[in-house]
Amino acid sequence: MLKELIDKFYLDRQKDREQQHFYITDAGKCPRAVFFKFKNAPREDMNANILRMFDHGDHMHQLIMKPLLSIREVHVVASEVNIPPQELISGRADAIISDGKNLYVLDIKSMNSMVFKNLDEAKEENINQLQLYLHFFKIPRGLLLYVDKDRLDLKEFVIEYNPTLAKNLLKDLADLKNKIAKNIIPSRIPTYSEDWQCRYCAFKEICTLANGGEIEWEDFKKKIEKA
Ligand code: SF4
Numbered sequence: 001m002l003k004e005l006i007d008k009f010y011l012d013r014q015k016d017r018e019q020q021h022f023y024i025t026d027a028g029k030c031p032r033a034v035f036f037k038f039k040n041a042p043r044e045d046m047n048a049n050i051l052r053m054f055d056h057g058d059h060m061h062q063l064i065m066k067p068l069l070s071i072r073e074v075h076v077v078a079s080e081v082n083i084p085p086q087e088l089i090s091g092r093a094d095a096i097i098s099d100g101k102n103l104y105v106l107d108i109k110s111m112n113s114m115v116f117k118n119l120d121e122a123k124e125e126n127i128n129q130l131q132l133y134l135h136f137f138k139i140p141r142g143l144l145l146y147v148d149k150d151r152l153d154l155k156e157f158v159i160e161y162n163p164t165l166a167k168n169l170l171k172d173l174a175d176l177k178n179k180i181a182k183n184i185i186p187s188r189i190p191t192y193s194e195d196w197q198c199r200y201c202a203f204k205e206i207c208t209l210a211n212g213g214e215i216e217w218e219d220f221k222k223k224i225e226k227a
Contacts, residue, residue, distance in 0.1 A: 007048035022177070024083070024091025027169045028128035029197065031176045031186040036203040038180050039217060042224060043202035060110040060147050061094055064154075074099055083136040088173055093133045097143075104158075105133045105142035116148035122157040128169055130159050135166035183217035185210060 019037040026034045036043070068076050079095040095106040107130050111119070122144045130142045139161070146155045179186055188207060192198055201207065206224050 006052075010048045010051035011045070013051070022089040022173050024089060024129050024132050025125075026089075027132050027173065028125060030189045030195075030201070031172070031179070032188055032207060033197065033201050033203050034176060035180055035186055035217075036206065039221075041203060041206055041221075044205065046202065056149065057110045060149055061108050063152075064108050064145065064147065065095065068095070068097065077103065081137070083133065086136075088170065088177065089132070091129070091132065091136075093137070096137065096139065102141065103139045105130060105137055105139050106145060107133065107142065108145045108147065110147040110149045113148050113150040116146060116151075116153065116155070119146060119155055122159060127159055128165070131162055131166045132169060134159075134161040135163070135170070179214075185215045185217050185220060187214050188212045 019034075019040075022034070065076070065079060068074055075098045077096040077098050081093045081096055083089070083091045083093070093105050094108045097104050097106050107126065109123075109126055126144050130144060134140065134142050141161060142159045144157045144159060146157075148154075176186065189195055189197065192207075192212070193204075198204055198207075209224060209227065210220055
């Protein structure tokens with residue numbers, strides 16, 4: 001009885017989630033998948049357990065912040081910090097911390113033991129996200145802190161601000177915004193279908209119905225409505 005009710009709670013939160021603006025997590029992601037999110041295109045249902053894992057990630061953040069708020073060597077300047085309001089994108093960094101000399105933007109990521117064990121460097125998608133935080137907060141370096149959610153081990157990587165990368169990410173988002181306004185579905189990513197993004201993509205079914213290049217959304221929408 002409870003399982004069904006709890007699953008329904010999570011699945012209902014997912015319904016009709018038409019995206020209205022970019023989130024920092026969209027930076028560097030497949031533009032076609034982000035386009036489909038904006039248009040609320042038909043997507044594969046997520047399992048309720050995956051949605052619960054997102055909530056579990058929030059608890060991991062609290063677990064890490066608790067000692068940070070108590071130790072003397074590090075000062076938490078602010079936690080859950082929104083980027084300054086602007087038109088293109090919104091996002092909230094986990095914290096801005098200081099070691100007494102330098103400021104760092106802290107971003108905490110949790111993952112399962114298998115992924116954690118093989119993690120030798122920061123993940124590209126996490127670096128992209130952090131670069132935009134560094135850009136908007138005007139802070140020259142950040143920390144990506146990874147938590148193994150099964151064993152609670154930690155790994156950390158210091159990331160320096162890369163202005164070229166940040167500007168390219170913002171330019172790509174501005175281009176995508178233009179395509180969303182003009183109803184032009186972007187091309188598939190060049191690494192389709194081997195890319196991890198394709199493996200976990202909720203839109204892969206409709207993506208296969210379109211060809212690889214740019215296409216008109218209104219025409220394609222009629223095609224998928226008939227399918
Ligand atoms: S299947 Fe791959 S290329 Fe197609 S929308 Fe998803 S992530 Fe993009």
